[in-house]
Amino acid sequence: MNAKFYLPQFFIYSVLLILSACSSDSGGGGSSTPDPAPTVKNPLLSQQWYYENTGQKSYAGLSGITGKDMAVKQAHAAGYTGKNVNVIIVDDGLDMAHEDLKTSQTYSYDFVGSDTDPTPADAGDSHGTGGAGIINMQDNYVGGLGIAPGSTLYGRNWMQDKSENGLYYSLGLKDSPTGSAQTFDYLHIFNNSWGSNICSNSAFDDTVYAIFKESYNGRGGKGYIYTKSAGNGFDSYGSCNCDDANDYDGAGNNISCQNANSGLSVMPMFVVIGASNADGKISSYSTHGSNLWVSAPGGEFGYQEDRKVEQGDKIYNLLDKYHKPAMLTTDLSGCSRGYSESSAVSATDFNYNYDSGTASDYVIIQSGSGYPAYQLYSQVGTHSDNANCNYNSTMNGTSSAAPSTTGVIALMLQANPNLTWRDIKHILATTSDNSPTLTDKVLDVNSTNLTIDDGWVTNNAGYKFSNAYGFGIINANSATTIANTYTANNWGTYDTITGSNTTDVAITDNNAAGVTSTITGMTSKIIENVMVKVNVTHADVNNIMLVLISPQGTESIIYWPKNGFKGASDFSDYALTTNAFYGEDSVGDWILKVIDVKSGDAGTLTDWSIEINGH
Incomplete structure (x- = not known):
């Protein structure tokens, strides 16, 4: 028996947004009283390492490391479930009818039928439902348990529309897909699970930026x-050349191909x-930046x-990363839809309820772009834990990391509904785990070692x-503990200062020392975010590196060489953000x-500008 199998593609959608939003403000001041802890009776919960990591395999071949989780169990024990x-x-x-999700059509929208039921018609459109389960699987007698089971889900299937106005509506910036600009008190968190397949820079759009700044007025002015x-895209993404x-x-x-x-x-x-x-480490595929x-x-x-894996006449073991646990979550209901579709072989029998075949079956892989053709050796079978095919144990990617974070933020908002968007970011920055080890990566540039x-x-x-x-791996217990007693909105006015330098600077060819350009006299703000826009002429921007240096001497590599822009020329209003200067004083000269x-492809820095946001 030969059957087709599709490798998990991390659920990247090219230059598109996939969003989920958390909303409904309970109002009032200060912290709220936690709910009683949920009663854990969910049969698949024991396999959710991200909830509590006991070293379980989550239906994979290898286990994780005990304790390397988000401390969701502790946050639930304190009474936080994302209620309201x-x-x-x-x-x-x-x-919308999944057995383990709490959904409502009140704020939902279906771009296909112009109604309020975004349940997918296509059997393959299971990405949103997978992310939803990480957030919201209910405390009941089926499935697993989400990070914020007390929350309520609403769906907007903008991926079936993809229009600009539809995006603004889906993100709470318009009152309908074709309506007027407006923000809403009941929209709180928007989850964007998307990746970019562009292989060269696209100019930053200041008009779009201005529209998104209206988001600061949402959620009753809390943002x-x-x-x-x-x-x-650490190893590969889209059709971009990641050889270097x-x-x-x-x-x-190797270094992250995608930025x-x-x-x-x-x-x-x-x-x-x-x-x-x-294992409590960055995932093998996760894009850096x-x-x-x-x-x-x-x-x-x-x-x-x-x-x-079979290649030619040899059978090989897969790399360990392929056997490490993915994320257990919901799938489209039934065995004829979603990741657990019975007509497709899966990476694990939990996802695949094929009712015939022998242990010697070979399964042909239909590989995606960038993957070599090969075969997967599979002992096909069924799994009693997922007999109705309503769940999936192989969802992965930063498409899973975003709803993991959304769920934690929902717990934080229950702990303290008055938190602003800036408060949320600050608490995450100060409570995340920054203990994982990292090693500098060095490139020989004309006999000089350069850290890239x-x-x-x-x-x-x-x-x-x-x-x-970023600032580390999030911890739900630490974040909710701080959120509960945090004095909201005490940072003062969110303000922006800007500067620029329009003097051409020739870029020295093949030289690790590089060249510099300075923006002088920036005034004092406590930094929350820094964005630069650069214009460069260069035959191959894959061979240049950009480092921003603050007046305090902190250096941030905002663009490294040997990336997926191989063969692309020039930067035109290329915007790059860095959070490495968070909390520093902006006063002084920026370099x-x-x-x-x-060697062989020198260029020119024609101009650059800086925007510093803070208080």
Whole structure:
């Protein structure tokens, strides 16, 4: 028997947004009284390592490390379930009748039928339902348990529309897909699970930025909270050339091919999220970037132990990362729809209820772009824990990390409904785990060692930050504990200062020292976010590196060489955000360093500007 199998594709959607929003303000002041702890009776909960990591395998071949979870169990024990928080899933759809989800049509919208039921018609549109389960699986006698089971889900299947106005409506910035600009008190958290497949820079759109600034007025003036997936392009993404990234030093070492600085992810209202795995480390696929805020569980691939690869006449074991746990969550209901569709072989029998076949079956993989053709050896079968095919144990990617974060923020908003979007970001930055180790990555540039990925950097304000994790892996118990007693909105006015330098600077060819350009005389603000826009002429921007240096001497690598922009020329209003300077004073001179790492293609920095947001 031969059957087709599709590799998990991390659920990246090219240059699109997939969003879920948390809403409904309970009003009032100060902290709220926690609910009684939920009674855990959910049969699949024991396999949810992100809820409580006991070293379980989650139906995969290898286990995680005990204790490497988000401490959701402790937050639930303190009474936080996300009660009175509405979560809007803006995605490919939402299974409104799923047995383990609490849904409502009140704020839902179906872009296909122009009605209020976004349940997918296409059997393959299961991405939104998968993210929803991580947030909202109910405390009952079926399935697992979500991070915020007290929340209510609403669906807006904008992925079936993809229009600009439809996006603004889905993100709470218009009163209907074709209506007028408006914000709403009952929309709180918007979950954006998306990745970018662009292989060159696109100019920053100031008009779109101005529209999104209206989000600060949402949620009764406390601001919408937008969570955003960083992407899954560490090894590959789309059709971009990642050859240099996968062997940046000629010794087989790799660096993130994709840079998370892209599209809406550079805007300060977005909480950009990387993925972590069941070992408490950054996931193998997670895209790096100076715009990351935090990381959260997204898992690895979840293949069970008997899955092997056949190439030619040889059978090979898969790399360990393929056998590490993914994320257990909901799937479209039934065995003819979703990731657990009975007509497709899966990475694990939990997802695949094929009722015939033998242990010697070979299964042909229909590989995606960038994957070589090969075969997967599979012992097909059924699994009694998922007999009705309503759940999925192989969802992964930063598309899972975003709803993990959304769920935690829902718990925080129950703990203290008055938190502003800035308060939420601050609490996450100060309570996330920054203990995972990182090693600098060094490139030989004309016989000089140049650090192109510098691991953890501690800035002048005492914050540890990295392009891999942001401020660290989120912890639900720590975040809700701080949120409960936090004095909301005490930072004063959110303000912006800007500067620019329009003097051409020739970029020295193949020189690790690089060249610099300075913007002088910036005034004093406590930094919450820094964005730069650069214009560069260069034959191959894959061979340059951009480093921003604050007046306090902190350095942030905002664009590294040997990436997925191989062969692309020039930067035109390329926007790059960094959170590495969080909490520092902006006063003084800011320096942009440009380094060319390969001979034969020098260029020019024609101008650059800086925007500093803070208080």
